[in-house]
Amino acid sequence: MRGDGEEEASAPLLQARGGEEAEAKGGRGRGARVAREWWDESKRLWRIVGPAIFQRVALYGINVVSQAFIGHIGDLELAAFSIASTVIAGFNFGFLLGMASALETLCGQAFGAKKHHMLGIYLQRSWIVLFLFALALTPTYVFTEHLLLLLGQTPELSRLAGKMSVWLIPQHFAMAMLLPLTRFLQSQLKNWVTAATAGVTLALHVVVTYLLVTRFQLGYAGVVVAADVAWWVVVLGQFFYVVCGGCPLSWRGFSVEALADFWEFIKLSTASGVMLCMENWYYRVLVLLTGYLPNAEIAVDALSICLTINGWEMMIPLGFLACGWQTSSARAAARARASPSSSPSPPPW
Template identity: 45%
Template sequence: MDDKEVEERFVAKKDDDLKTRVWIESKTIWRIAFPSILSRVTSFGMVVVTQSFLGHIGEVELATYALIQSILVRFMYGILIGMSSATETLCGQAFGAGHHHMMGIYLQRSWIVDGITATILAPVFIFATPILRLLGQEEELAVAAGPISLWFIPIIYSFVVSMTISMFLQAQLKNLIVGWLSMAALVVHVSLSWIFVNKFKWGVNGAMAAMNMSGWIMVVGQLVYVFGGWCPNTWRGFSKAAFFDLLPVVKLSISSGVMIW
């Protein structure tokens, strides 16, 4: 075998190794990314479905819902998803260091910090009407926003649990369940919206009730997965340690929340 043949075989082997590494890395990336993409798409789909049903109820209801979504919910969602990214950072570090038991504690600390934040910001929805008046919205829309905005308070708390669990599972490559649960929640949401709005004629309350129920169905599914033994190394039950050393979590969560918002 001459030098040229040896060089050609070496190059071919190197190309095969590169293709193998690219294939392995691509599969790993999509294994993490696809459930997250699916979750975000279905989450947006639930918003669109509710908006579609409200559009059949009335123009004022549609405009009010869109107004609350674009101003109040995005404001709250940006802060919470930013704060939840702190859970991803902490859990990722713990998983990489082999401190698996700390991931469950970080998750509980995130629930505490994010839950308190959601409670502090909840008055934004309670006083939606005067806030929108202050922003110069039309009186009819500002008044209609009052009862609709109250329906978003349970949804915000579902974000607190759902987003942090998603980050917790993603850090250990177990977030495929999140994608499947989000798909199931979307199917349930479409079904409940049709039943509550078209069949029972419950109007705005029916559309918003369907959205709340669908969102919390997903949360319950995630909790069952975590508590049911599918994360034996990272979830070992509730711990008093979650109430200690909260300050570093608060700092990281606030900085992440402000950055995303």
């Protein structure tokens, strides 16, 4: 009897120990499952972020290469190029960049709801809006010299920066096409296209800049022309990929439907542009303020080089913004699953 009592007394302890072992195994199973999900999600993330980072670094490298070559020409040329590219072009770029950011939400929603044809409509609509605003901002390039003189910059620096700014106008309109194209492709997980075109463009830019500056002795004009060519190469590369069959579901040719709800699209893009450009402008003003210092050429040169290096490094964390479209895409997909028979929700304006 005593043995039976001992067995009965020990039974709960054995069961508890077995329960602990089962719980431990369950915990290890959950931990392994979480680790596996984390690894799978990380791989999906880097398939998006990796090409996006490379694309940003390569495209920013165009400015780095241009600044490096023009720095060998002279201090005044480097200072004028810094004012023209960082302050004038950067001012306008910040506004266009903000306006194009509206496309991330719209394309993400359309892609998530499987309304692929709307991506092409949004792309064309964004092209029209950005082109009109780029046209409205063009006088800032034409009258750069007068603007800088009005702001108290030295006559020599203002005159040369004004000449360079006129040469930057082709880049200005290239941005109006490139920014929507990039977001259109990224929303469809075609980041490898943007990365490939950026890599080829950077390599071509190095060669063309070397030939124009070193071989043909064109000076700062050769640097700016090479940059113009580079930006239009990447634009045309992505454009022909889209219109020549690379996006059969989302691109069905040019359509007058892009003109529908045009004013509402302008209001949404303008709101996005004002919001983002304020963040983009503040450090560019520093370059302009540096021009008031004694020995302004050296001061502007030094600050612009530091800002360029810092900006190049920032392209790595900014590459993670390529995943931002997933939020709107996932929400649109969830709404489509919840009510498959309903029409997609209207754009968020």
